[in-house]
Amino acid sequence: MAYPNYNKNNKDKYPWMGQVILNGKRKRRLFKTKKAALQWEVSVKEQKSELTQQEIPLTSLLEWGTAYLEYASGAGGFAKKTVEEKQLAFRLLFKEVNPYDPVEKLSSLVVLRHLQKQAKIRSGNAANKQRKNLRVAWQWGVKYLNLPESNPFSVIEKFAESRSERRVPTLEEFWKVYDICDTEQDKLMLRMYLETGARRDELFRLQWRDVDFKKKQVRLRWKKNQKGQWEEAWLPVRETFLRLLKGYQKVTGLQKYVFLNMNGDPDPANWVPYLYRQHWLKRLCRRAGVEVFGFHGIRHLFASLLAADNKPLVEIQYMLRHKSLTTTQRYIHRLKKENREVLSALPDFDTRTEKSTKSPPEKQKAVS
Secondary structure, eight states: EEEEEEOOOHHHHHHHTEEEEETTTTEEEEESSSHHHHHHHHHHHHHHHHHHHSSSOOBBBBHHHHHHHHHSSSSSOOOOHHHHHHHHHHHHHHHSTTTSSSSOOOOOHHHHHHHHHHHHTTHHHHHHHHHHHHHHHHOOOOOOSOOOOTTTTTTTTOOOOOOOOOOOOHHHHHHHHHHSSSSHHHHHHHHHHHHHHHHHHHHOBBGGEEEEEETEEEEEOOOOOTTTEEEEEEEOOOHHHHHHHHHHHHHTTTTBBEEEEOOOOOOOOGOOOSSTTTTHHHHHHHHSSSSOOHHHHHHHHHHHHHHHTOOOOOHHHEEEEETOHHHHHHOOOOOOHHHHHHHHTTGGTOOOOOSOSSSSGGGGOOOO
C-alpha cells in the first residue's frame, strides 16, 4: 500500500512511495502522487499473477493418469489385478477425450456420455467399475496434484447391473467330479478346496512347510488388500484329510510345493508349481455330466456346508478369512433340497474309500 516518503533527500520531489513484495523481496518506487503509486502497485501485482500462471501450467489428464498409475503400481500400492483394472479405466477414457486437455476441461457431462457408452458396449457392471476407479483416482489427484475439488465422476449415478448368481455345486455334484479325476494329485487338490475353502492361487502357492501334521493345520497365504501386503492364517484340517496329504507327501515331498505340474514327465526336476489350470475344472464337470462350476463355487459350497451345520457366522468368517461379516453372508447360499439330502450322509464323508496315493509319479496320468 502506498505511503508517504520520509526520505529527506527527495521527499519534496517524490512525496509518495509505492511498495510491493515479490517472491519474499520488497520492491519500492517513488511517485509524485499517491494515485500514481497505487496504480503502479496494482500493475505489478497483475504482472505477478500472469507470470505465476505461465510458470505453473495446468495439469493435463495424461499427467494426472500417469501420476496416479505410478502410485498405484509402486511400492505400497495395489495388487497387480487391481492395477490392471485401473489402467484399463484410463485407456478407455483417453479414447473418448483428449489426454492432453487440462483436467479442468473434463466435465461431468463428458464423463456421463463416456460411461453411458461403456455401459452399452460392455455392461452396467463394467461402467460402474470404471466409474469407481476414476472417481478414486480423481480424489487422489485432489489430494496430491491440486485437482479441482469438484469430482466429475462422483455426481454420476450408478448404472443398472445384471449379475448372474455364482454357480454353487451340490455336494453330490462335487463327488461326481472328484471321482472322475485322472490323478491322485487332482483328487487331492479338489478335496483340499472343499476341506479348507481355499482360493485357487492359495493352493497353487501352498508349500509343504505350510502343512503342520502335528498340530493338524495348514497355512494359507494371500494378498488381497489395498496395499498388496501378504497375509496368512493357519486353518484347522481334519485328520482324515491330513492322512491323504501325508501319503501324497511321498510323491512330491522332496519338492518345495505341494501341488506341481508334472506334465507327464517322470523327472521331478522338471516339475513346476501351477500358475493356472485353465479349463481343467470345466472339462472335469463336462466329463462327469454335471453343470459347470468353478473353483470359487467350491469355496461357496464350503461356506454353505458350515452354515448348514449351524456353525457360528464368526467362525465361518474366520475360515474364509473375510474382513467383513457382510462378505461372509454373501457366501452362504441356501442349500438346495437335494443338497440337504446329501448332508444327512455326512458321517460317510470322513470314511470315503480313497485309492492309494503311493503310486510312483511315472505311473500317474499327465496332469492337465
